[in-house]
Amino acid sequence: MDELEQANIEQGLAWLSRRRKVDIFDDMFIRTLHKQLFGDVWRWAGQYRLTEKNIGIDPIQISMQLRMFLGDAQLWAEQDIFPPLEAAARFHHRMVLIHPFPNGNGRHARIATDILLDVAYKHPPIAWASGYNLQADNARRRDYIAALRAADAGDFDPLFIFVGAR
Structure with a gap:
Protein backbone atom coordinates (compact mmCIF):
# COMPACT_ATOMS: atom_id res chain seq x y z
CA MET A 1 0.00 0.00 0.00
CA ASP A 2 2.83 2.44 0.79
CA GLU A 3 4.25 2.11 -2.75
CA LEU A 4 0.81 2.73 -4.26
CA GLU A 5 0.30 5.73 -1.99
CA GLN A 6 3.71 7.15 -2.93
CA ALA A 14 2.65 16.18 -11.25
CA TRP A 15 -0.98 17.31 -11.57
CA LEU A 16 -0.19 20.24 -9.30
CA SER A 17 2.84 21.27 -11.38
CA ARG A 18 0.63 21.48 -14.49
CA ARG A 19 -1.89 23.85 -12.91
CA ARG A 20 -1.64 27.49 -13.91
CA LYS A 21 -3.72 28.84 -11.04
CA VAL A 22 -3.75 27.45 -7.53
CA ASP A 23 -6.06 28.91 -4.89
CA ILE A 24 -4.73 27.47 -1.67
CA PHE A 25 -7.37 29.49 0.21
CA ASP A 26 -10.29 27.67 -1.47
CA ASP A 27 -11.76 24.64 0.28
CA MET A 28 -12.60 23.06 -3.09
CA PHE A 29 -8.90 23.17 -3.97
CA ILE A 30 -8.06 21.56 -0.60
CA ARG A 31 -10.46 18.68 -1.38
CA THR A 32 -9.27 18.37 -4.99
CA LEU A 33 -5.65 18.26 -3.84
CA HIS A 34 -6.46 15.39 -1.46
CA LYS A 35 -8.27 13.54 -4.26
CA GLN A 36 -5.32 14.02 -6.63
CA LEU A 37 -2.85 12.81 -3.99
CA PHE A 38 -4.83 9.77 -2.82
CA GLY A 39 -7.66 9.09 -5.31
CA ASP A 40 -6.02 5.95 -6.71
CA VAL A 41 -5.68 4.54 -3.18
CA TRP A 42 -8.95 5.50 -1.47
CA ARG A 43 -12.25 5.94 -3.31
CA TRP A 44 -13.36 8.49 -0.70
CA ALA A 45 -10.27 10.69 -1.26
CA GLY A 46 -11.20 14.36 -1.38
CA GLN A 47 -14.31 13.87 0.75
CA TYR A 48 -14.45 15.21 4.28
CA ARG A 49 -14.67 12.56 6.97
CA LEU A 50 -18.10 11.79 8.39
CA THR A 51 -17.04 10.01 11.57
CA GLU A 52 -15.25 10.93 14.78
CA LYS A 53 -11.54 10.12 15.04
CA ASN A 54 -9.16 10.27 17.98
CA ILE A 55 -7.85 13.49 16.42
CA GLY A 56 -9.64 16.34 14.73
CA ILE A 57 -12.79 18.33 15.22
CA ASP A 58 -16.40 17.16 15.07
CA PRO A 59 -17.03 16.07 11.46
CA ILE A 60 -20.11 18.28 11.21
CA GLN A 61 -17.85 21.33 11.80
CA ILE A 62 -15.17 20.47 9.21
CA SER A 63 -16.51 22.39 6.22
CA MET A 64 -17.26 25.59 8.14
CA GLN A 65 -14.07 25.50 10.23
CA LEU A 66 -11.91 24.83 7.18
CA ARG A 67 -13.42 27.77 5.27
CA MET A 68 -12.94 30.06 8.29
CA PHE A 69 -9.35 28.88 8.71
CA LEU A 70 -8.56 29.39 5.00
CA GLY A 71 -9.98 32.91 5.27
CA ASP A 72 -7.72 33.55 8.26
CA ALA A 73 -4.70 32.21 6.36
CA GLN A 74 -5.51 34.43 3.39
CA LEU A 75 -5.63 37.45 5.70
CA TRP A 76 -2.27 36.45 7.22
CA ALA A 77 -0.73 36.45 3.75
CA GLU A 78 -2.42 39.58 2.41
CA GLN A 79 -1.68 41.64 5.52
CA ASP A 80 1.78 40.18 6.27
CA ILE A 81 0.57 39.19 9.74
CA PHE A 82 3.26 36.53 10.21
CA PRO A 83 6.62 35.84 8.57
CA PRO A 84 6.33 33.09 5.92
CA LEU A 85 7.58 30.12 7.96
CA GLU A 86 5.58 31.13 11.02
CA ALA A 87 2.44 31.42 8.87
CA ALA A 88 3.29 28.02 7.38
CA ALA A 89 3.62 26.43 10.82
CA ARG A 90 0.28 27.88 11.91
CA PHE A 91 -1.36 26.82 8.63
CA HIS A 92 -0.04 23.29 8.95
CA HIS A 93 -1.06 22.97 12.58
CA ARG A 94 -4.60 24.18 11.93
CA MET A 95 -5.01 21.86 8.95
CA VAL A 96 -3.89 18.88 11.05
CA LEU A 97 -6.02 20.03 14.00
CA ILE A 98 -9.15 20.13 11.83
CA HIS A 99 -8.17 16.73 10.35
CA PRO A 100 -10.66 16.98 7.49
CA PHE A 101 -10.14 13.56 5.88
CA PRO A 102 -10.32 9.99 7.18
CA ASN A 103 -6.66 9.42 6.29
CA GLY A 104 -3.69 11.15 4.63
CA ASN A 105 -4.09 14.36 6.63
CA GLY A 106 -0.43 14.80 7.60
CA ARG A 107 0.95 14.26 4.10
CA HIS A 108 -1.82 16.41 2.60
CA ALA A 109 -1.23 19.18 5.15
CA ARG A 110 2.53 19.20 4.53
CA ILE A 111 2.01 19.48 0.77
CA ALA A 112 -0.70 22.13 1.19
CA THR A 113 1.63 24.09 3.49
CA ASP A 114 4.39 24.02 0.89
CA ILE A 115 1.86 25.24 -1.70
CA LEU A 116 0.94 28.08 0.67
CA LEU A 117 4.60 29.05 0.98
CA ASP A 118 5.05 29.03 -2.79
CA VAL A 119 1.83 30.75 -3.86
CA ALA A 120 1.27 33.26 -1.06
CA TYR A 121 4.82 33.99 0.09
CA LYS A 122 7.12 33.03 -2.83
CA HIS A 123 9.09 31.04 -0.26
CA PRO A 124 10.82 27.67 -0.76
CA PRO A 125 9.22 24.57 0.78
CA ILE A 126 9.95 23.26 4.24
CA ALA A 127 12.41 20.37 4.64
CA TRP A 128 9.79 18.35 6.52
CA ALA A 129 11.61 15.03 6.53
CA SER A 130 15.22 16.25 6.53
CA GLY A 131 16.32 12.89 5.16
CA TYR A 132 13.97 10.84 7.33
CA ASN A 133 10.73 9.07 6.49
CA LEU A 134 8.04 10.93 8.41
CA GLN A 135 5.73 7.93 7.99
CA ALA A 136 8.13 5.70 9.97
CA ASP A 137 8.87 5.86 13.68
CA ASN A 138 12.10 7.84 14.03
CA ALA A 139 13.45 10.85 15.92
CA ARG A 140 12.31 13.33 13.25
CA ARG A 141 8.73 12.01 13.32
CA ARG A 142 8.71 12.05 17.13
CA ASP A 143 9.90 15.69 17.08
CA TYR A 144 7.20 16.52 14.51
CA ILE A 145 4.41 14.93 16.58
CA ALA A 146 5.70 16.56 19.78
CA ALA A 147 5.79 19.96 18.05
CA LEU A 148 2.19 19.53 16.85
CA ARG A 149 1.07 18.50 20.34
CA ALA A 150 2.81 21.52 21.87
CA ALA A 151 1.00 23.74 19.35
CA ASP A 152 -2.28 22.04 20.35
CA ALA A 153 -1.56 23.34 23.86
CA GLY A 154 -0.79 26.85 22.56
CA ASP A 155 3.01 26.63 22.47
CA PHE A 156 4.04 27.10 18.84
CA ASP A 157 7.78 27.49 19.49
CA PRO A 158 8.64 23.80 18.94
CA LEU A 159 6.73 23.83 15.64
CA PHE A 160 8.41 27.10 14.60
CA ILE A 161 11.77 25.47 15.32
CA PHE A 162 10.77 22.30 13.45
CA VAL A 163 9.88 24.23 10.27
CA GLY A 164 12.94 26.49 10.53
CA ALA A 165 11.15 29.69 11.55
CA ARG A 166 13.40 30.08 14.61
Whole structure:
Protein backbone atom coordinates (compact mmCIF):
# COMPACT_ATOMS: atom_id res chain seq x y z
CA MET A 1 0.00 0.00 0.00
CA ASP A 2 2.83 2.44 0.79
CA GLU A 3 4.25 2.11 -2.75
CA LEU A 4 0.81 2.73 -4.26
CA GLU A 5 0.30 5.73 -1.99
CA GLN A 6 3.71 7.15 -2.93
CA ALA A 7 3.03 6.65 -6.64
CA ASN A 8 -0.35 8.37 -6.28
CA ILE A 9 1.25 11.27 -4.37
CA GLU A 10 3.81 11.66 -7.16
CA GLN A 11 0.98 11.72 -9.72
CA GLY A 12 -0.80 14.32 -7.59
CA LEU A 13 2.32 16.48 -7.46
CA ALA A 14 2.65 16.18 -11.25
CA TRP A 15 -0.98 17.31 -11.57
CA LEU A 16 -0.19 20.24 -9.30
CA SER A 17 2.84 21.27 -11.38
CA ARG A 18 0.63 21.48 -14.49
CA ARG A 19 -1.89 23.85 -12.91
CA ARG A 20 -1.64 27.49 -13.91
CA LYS A 21 -3.72 28.84 -11.04
CA VAL A 22 -3.75 27.45 -7.53
CA ASP A 23 -6.06 28.91 -4.89
CA ILE A 24 -4.73 27.47 -1.67
CA PHE A 25 -7.37 29.49 0.21
CA ASP A 26 -10.29 27.67 -1.47
CA ASP A 27 -11.76 24.64 0.28
CA MET A 28 -12.60 23.06 -3.09
CA PHE A 29 -8.90 23.17 -3.97
CA ILE A 30 -8.06 21.56 -0.60
CA ARG A 31 -10.46 18.68 -1.38
CA THR A 32 -9.27 18.37 -4.99
CA LEU A 33 -5.65 18.26 -3.84
CA HIS A 34 -6.46 15.39 -1.46
CA LYS A 35 -8.27 13.54 -4.26
CA GLN A 36 -5.32 14.02 -6.63
CA LEU A 37 -2.85 12.81 -3.99
CA PHE A 38 -4.83 9.77 -2.82
CA GLY A 39 -7.66 9.09 -5.31
CA ASP A 40 -6.02 5.95 -6.71
CA VAL A 41 -5.68 4.54 -3.18
CA TRP A 42 -8.95 5.50 -1.47
CA ARG A 43 -12.25 5.94 -3.31
CA TRP A 44 -13.36 8.49 -0.70
CA ALA A 45 -10.27 10.69 -1.26
CA GLY A 46 -11.20 14.36 -1.38
CA GLN A 47 -14.31 13.87 0.75
CA TYR A 48 -14.45 15.21 4.28
CA ARG A 49 -14.67 12.56 6.97
CA LEU A 50 -18.10 11.79 8.39
CA THR A 51 -17.04 10.01 11.57
CA GLU A 52 -15.25 10.93 14.78
CA LYS A 53 -11.54 10.12 15.04
CA ASN A 54 -9.16 10.27 17.98
CA ILE A 55 -7.85 13.49 16.42
CA GLY A 56 -9.64 16.34 14.73
CA ILE A 57 -12.79 18.33 15.22
CA ASP A 58 -16.40 17.16 15.07
CA PRO A 59 -17.03 16.07 11.46
CA ILE A 60 -20.11 18.28 11.21
CA GLN A 61 -17.85 21.33 11.80
CA ILE A 62 -15.17 20.47 9.21
CA SER A 63 -16.51 22.39 6.22
CA MET A 64 -17.26 25.59 8.14
CA GLN A 65 -14.07 25.50 10.23
CA LEU A 66 -11.91 24.83 7.18
CA ARG A 67 -13.42 27.77 5.27
CA MET A 68 -12.94 30.06 8.29
CA PHE A 69 -9.35 28.88 8.71
CA LEU A 70 -8.56 29.39 5.00
CA GLY A 71 -9.98 32.91 5.27
CA ASP A 72 -7.72 33.55 8.26
CA ALA A 73 -4.70 32.21 6.36
CA GLN A 74 -5.51 34.43 3.39
CA LEU A 75 -5.63 37.45 5.70
CA TRP A 76 -2.27 36.45 7.22
CA ALA A 77 -0.73 36.45 3.75
CA GLU A 78 -2.42 39.58 2.41
CA GLN A 79 -1.68 41.64 5.52
CA ASP A 80 1.78 40.18 6.27
CA ILE A 81 0.57 39.19 9.74
CA PHE A 82 3.26 36.53 10.21
CA PRO A 83 6.62 35.84 8.57
CA PRO A 84 6.33 33.09 5.92
CA LEU A 85 7.58 30.12 7.96
CA GLU A 86 5.58 31.13 11.02
CA ALA A 87 2.44 31.42 8.87
CA ALA A 88 3.29 28.02 7.38
CA ALA A 89 3.62 26.43 10.82
CA ARG A 90 0.28 27.88 11.91
CA PHE A 91 -1.36 26.82 8.63
CA HIS A 92 -0.04 23.29 8.95
CA HIS A 93 -1.06 22.97 12.58
CA ARG A 94 -4.60 24.18 11.93
CA MET A 95 -5.01 21.86 8.95
CA VAL A 96 -3.89 18.88 11.05
CA LEU A 97 -6.02 20.03 14.00
CA ILE A 98 -9.15 20.13 11.83
CA HIS A 99 -8.17 16.73 10.35
CA PRO A 100 -10.66 16.98 7.49
CA PHE A 101 -10.14 13.56 5.88
CA PRO A 102 -10.32 9.99 7.18
CA ASN A 103 -6.66 9.42 6.29
CA GLY A 104 -3.69 11.15 4.63
CA ASN A 105 -4.09 14.36 6.63
CA GLY A 106 -0.43 14.80 7.60
CA ARG A 107 0.95 14.26 4.10
CA HIS A 108 -1.82 16.41 2.60
CA ALA A 109 -1.23 19.18 5.15
CA ARG A 110 2.53 19.20 4.53
CA ILE A 111 2.01 19.48 0.77
CA ALA A 112 -0.70 22.13 1.19
CA THR A 113 1.63 24.09 3.49
CA ASP A 114 4.39 24.02 0.89
CA ILE A 115 1.86 25.24 -1.70
CA LEU A 116 0.94 28.08 0.67
CA LEU A 117 4.60 29.05 0.98
CA ASP A 118 5.05 29.03 -2.79
CA VAL A 119 1.83 30.75 -3.86
CA ALA A 120 1.27 33.26 -1.06
CA TYR A 121 4.82 33.99 0.09
CA LYS A 122 7.12 33.03 -2.83
CA HIS A 123 9.09 31.04 -0.26
CA PRO A 124 10.82 27.67 -0.76
CA PRO A 125 9.22 24.57 0.78
CA ILE A 126 9.95 23.26 4.24
CA ALA A 127 12.41 20.37 4.64
CA TRP A 128 9.79 18.35 6.52
CA ALA A 129 11.61 15.03 6.53
CA SER A 130 15.22 16.25 6.53
CA GLY A 131 16.32 12.89 5.16
CA TYR A 132 13.97 10.84 7.33
CA ASN A 133 10.73 9.07 6.49
CA LEU A 134 8.04 10.93 8.41
CA GLN A 135 5.73 7.93 7.99
CA ALA A 136 8.13 5.70 9.97
CA ASP A 137 8.87 5.86 13.68
CA ASN A 138 12.10 7.84 14.03
CA ALA A 139 13.45 10.85 15.92
CA ARG A 140 12.31 13.33 13.25
CA ARG A 141 8.73 12.01 13.32
CA ARG A 142 8.71 12.05 17.13
CA ASP A 143 9.90 15.69 17.08
CA TYR A 144 7.20 16.52 14.51
CA ILE A 145 4.41 14.93 16.58
CA ALA A 146 5.70 16.56 19.78
CA ALA A 147 5.79 19.96 18.05
CA LEU A 148 2.19 19.53 16.85
CA ARG A 149 1.07 18.50 20.34
CA ALA A 150 2.81 21.52 21.87
CA ALA A 151 1.00 23.74 19.35
CA ASP A 152 -2.28 22.04 20.35
CA ALA A 153 -1.56 23.34 23.86
CA GLY A 154 -0.79 26.85 22.56
CA ASP A 155 3.01 26.63 22.47
CA PHE A 156 4.04 27.10 18.84
CA ASP A 157 7.78 27.49 19.49
CA PRO A 158 8.64 23.80 18.94
CA LEU A 159 6.73 23.83 15.64
CA PHE A 160 8.41 27.10 14.60
CA ILE A 161 11.77 25.47 15.32
CA PHE A 162 10.77 22.30 13.45
CA VAL A 163 9.88 24.23 10.27
CA GLY A 164 12.94 26.49 10.53
CA ALA A 165 11.15 29.69 11.55
CA ARG A 166 13.40 30.08 14.61
